[in-house]
Amino acid sequence: MLKIEGLTAEIDGKEILKGIDLEVPQGEVHAIMGPNGSGKSTLSYVLAGREGYEITGGTASFNGHDLLAMEPEERAATGLFLAFQYPVELPGVGNANFLRTALNAQRRSKGEPELDAMQFLKTARARMKELSMPEDMLKRGVNVGFSGGEKKRNEVLQMALLQPRVAILDETDSGLDIDALKIVADGVNAMRGPDFSAVVITHYQRLLDYIVPDRVHVLMGGRIVQTGGPELAKQLEASGYGSVQAA
């Protein structure tokens, strides 16, 4: 279970998160919706451990582990995965080398045997096929020269390989056409099960047609202001965030 209580955080002295309370039980997929500047990306970065944010109060834990006390790589090793809104380009780092290094780092931290190059390639190729990714994307530099859709598919590929227990998908739908959106959604849906939970952060309702959430939260002004079932997303689509503010 991902559990966030009273989380406040600021960047450069400006308070962005003003007391987030959120519980995502194991096996559930929750959506966080909200307008630009509401703190959605800040929340995802704070949970993943990016530097530059000052946590001023509250707690965040995953299955009892205090996330905020851990290094980013330790959070990943406990099963947390952040799909980046803007995947980072790593010129000179081959995608295959990157994926295998990440996978083996996590396997090592769990005491599992590392995969050799052949075992890794076999696994990676199978996952890539499911995501309709051309095989030469393994040979290229990480995200270098990838289209927006390829970058997002590369994020989902990483998730499929690393098999996290909780995934935060930060606007994974942005920049995707409808075909790519379906592929990405299928990738996420394939992960769903009793040991996987996800927080799907999105501005639009569109993605939630394909990844149907158990709960929908509305984040505005650094707080969760409303929570409901999937129908809340449809309602927001129809009447906009202004209606929430009025509520």
Added chain:
Amino acid sequence: MNAPVENSLSEAGLSAAGAAGFLHRYEGLRARLPGIGLPWLAALRDRAAEAFRAQGFPTRRVEAWKYTDLAPLTQTGFGEPLTPVESALPLPRHAAPKRVVFVDGRFSAELSDADVPVRSLARHLPELEGRLGALARTDDLPLVALNTALFEDGALIELGPDEDGGVVELLSVTRADRPVTAHPRHLVRLAEGARLVLIERSWGHGESRYLHSPVFEVEVAAGAHITHARIQQEASAGLHLSTVFARVAEGGTYDSFLLHVGAKLSRSEAHVALVGPKAAAHLNGAQLLGDGQHGDCTTFLDHAAPDCPSRQTVKTVLAGRSRGVFQGKIHVHQVAQRTDGYQMNQALLLSDQAEIDSKPQLEIYADDVKCSHGATVGELDENQLFYLRARGIPAAVARSMLIEAFLQEAIEGVTEESARAALSEAVAGWWERNAA
């Protein structure tokens, strides 16, 4: 046999520090230096000694030495290497199937492989009148003057027309159990259409300060091609001051890659002249400098003929309290129309106490020329680091991946696989020593 110079000083005896000490040594050794019986060579050595006397060691007041201080050299008293060479001398693994080994500047037949197209220069001096010293300037380069006066041996590589010399490793080992100096003189001559891959490594054993100061003269005739991978892996207290002169005729290529990973202080100078149309030069390199190290890559590239391309990418990684220097001068003569020159210098600073000095200099006298240069200095990108760590990759591994990626571009340009592999291994070795 190659007659080694007898020890002129007792085991503990060191000559005075500074230029005076070296001149005194020249006077003491002169009568026993190889080839001193050849009038042309005796005159060459004496002129060089005089040129060194007139100049002394360069100080930082000399423009070309503004960023590199030779105090560690001039404040040390040096002595002669001891003989003989122990056959049990530990050596690094081969970087190429065939290699020749020089110990303290002298050819070691015992440690070298057979059937390598490399001979001992000292044994062939009578044949080399007019060739030895044809490229190396002594009047304004005191370290070259010192080498010319004091050299005892070196590699002699002469390939005939269209001859393929294959891949050869030239390993120079200095035994640093006491402060010794080695001034090997290497002569490489490729006739028309000849080819050679030369993997040159400088290696040191021991804790003492020492000086390894080789000079190369490389003649590349029309259509000939040499890949010159230079791997400086001196011991940690070593001083490495090397100079390469190369002259490239029509359609020939001097393709070099310089790697500085060892030594307390190193400076590698390259003086390359493109003297025939479509002659090409690649002067790429990387410096990996840890705490207390100083590395200086200085190049002078002369475009003296039309239609010549030159490429130069030099990357420097600086950790701890280290200092890196890049000086790259390109001189395009009036005759050198349609010159295509590219120069890029990039530095990655891993510590607040590291320093890089970068000085590109372009002098262009032709009007139809494409010449670009650039320099960047940066730190590791925080976004990239976070991305890797967010995937579970420990911070130290993430940093090494990004540094390797930074170097990758430079090393990828080395098309000879054997040379690239040797360079990659040296980079990996540096990382293993400096990662912790």
